[in-house]
Amino acid sequence: MSYGDTVLTMAGNLTADPEYRVLDNGQPVARFSIATSRRIFDKTTSQWEDGDKLVLRCTAWRNLADNIAESLTKGARVVAVGRLKQHMWEDENGIQRLMTELELEDVGTSLKYATATIAKASRRTGSSGGSWSKGASPEPPF
Numbered sequence: 001m002s003y004g005d006t007v008l009t010m011a012g013n014l015t016a017d018p019e020y021r022v023l024d025n026g027q028p029v030a031r032f033s034i035a036t037s038r039r040i041f042d043k044t045t046s047q048w049e050d051g052d053k054l055v056l057r058c059t060a061w062r063n064l065a066d067n068i069a070e071s072l073t074k075g076a077r078v079v080a081v082g083r084l085k086q087h088m089w090e091d092e093n094g095i096q097r098l099m100t101e102l103e104l105e106d107v108g109t110s111l112k113y114a115t116a117t118i119a120k121a122s123r124r125t126g127s128s129g130g131s132w133s134k135g136a137s138p139e140p141p142f
Contacts, residue, residue, distance in 0.1 A: 012036030030065035
């Protein structure tokens with residue numbers, strides 16, 4: 001990650017199965033949302049309650065996208081690390097839209113409430129660690 005990036009680490013649960021596709025340029029992309037909320041103990045009722053929720057859209061590219069599509073499903077608890085980004089565009093009605101997302105650098109299964117068995121993934125052909133271009137402007141969420 002570069003100097004000036006807003007780096008965020010977030011733990012939470014996937015709100016749906018990841019959306020996976022391969023773009024026209026051959027680059028795989030996976031998108032999903034992570035939701036998290038604090039548990040707050042209410043002393044007046046002596047019960048635990050959900051606090052404010054945060055739902056953040058996440059995007060992963062290349063091998064990470066492949067591995068996410070093969071490994072994660074709705075409800076999976078994950079720890080995700082990436083750059084916080086904002087995208088602006090004008091919708092079909094001429095209204096300015098703003099989307100904040102986490103462009104993932106890494107993601108893993110949380111072991112807080114689960115166990116995991118790790119299997120090393122084989123590298124995808126044509127998806128080397130070299131440089132590539134995502135295009136001039138990002139697409140709105142699909």
